[in-house]
């Protein structure tokens with residue numbers, strides 16, 4: 001019996017997962033080698049000090065300092081102890097100063113000598129999580145230009161709309177369409193067209209160098225720039241900067257009837273989010289303005305802003 005207990009201890013100590021066993025009140029009765037080594041490395045408690053610590057109290061203390069995962073872990077463990085659920089799992093981030101890390105905590109019960117115990121394991125899932133995040137990021141990027149795609153744009157627009165609504169700030173959206181891009185493709189070839197799209201994307205990326213700004217490739221030769229906490233006056237300045245920079249790029253487009261280089265048209269709409277309006281209204285407005293800019297001769301910007309009573313008003317000059 002003595003021998004088999006030692007055998008089991010060795011087995012548990014060779015397992016990578018951090019394992020602890022708690023009793024019904026949350027007091028730790030056993031930890032394996034990985035658990036205590038991790039504690040040592042992360043300035044928690046050293047090996048012999050773990051037993052007799054109340055793990056639920058640790059979760060509660062973390063929760064009190066605002067740690068949402070500490071709160072969830074405490075709640076989940078208590079649900080298993082009370083028999084409300086058979087087991088509990090929680091994926092949570094545990095980043096250090098040096099690296100990003102994620103773990104899955106799993107809690108399951110067992111009985112021994114007429115007493116109930118609970119095994120808590122923490123498994124390092126960082127590699128899988130990083131791979132998932134990389135795939136997620138790829139799914140949000142446009143393959144040609146390496147800026148965000150339409151799907152990501154929809155998410156960011158909604159996100160910025162909600163944030164601007166909460167903070168009672170304006171939000172501006174510029175929809176940008178290249179002029180006579182078909183002619184560029186026809187004259188210089190599809191690869192030159194691709195190169196032009198990449199240059200425009202990089203230009204927009206440079207203009208989005210701020211946490212509340214997002215640029216995306218919206219369609220073939222159409223781009224969008226979301227500007228949170230920016231009114232139409234300031235957003236227009238950003239668009240003027242875009243016009244200046246596209247001029248400097250000087251991408252030849254000899255087939256264009258309006259200029260010998262690539263130009264663009266912009267529809268720029270500002271909104272003050274209310275519960276009467278939506279992000280889709282803003283997008284539709286910017287789209288309509290773009291259509292007008294095209295109709296009015298291209299290589300221009302049409303701007304509109306929203307008054308507090310939700311009416312949109314056209315601004316020819318700001």
Ligand SMILES: Nc1nc2c(ncn2[C@@H]2O[C@H](COP(=O)(O)OP(=O)(O)OP(=O)(O)O)[C@@H](O)[C@H]2O)c(=O)[nH]1
Nearest residue numbers: 177178179180181182183185190191193194220221
């Ligand atoms: N090279 C290249 N061309 C693309 C890509 N996506 C769309 N296009 C081309 O973009 C062109 C868009 O043509 P139109 O919609 O007529 O637009 P336009 O010529 O810019 O005319 P206006 O917008 O009215 O000024 C088409 O010729 C498409 O083939 C792409 O990824 N690469």
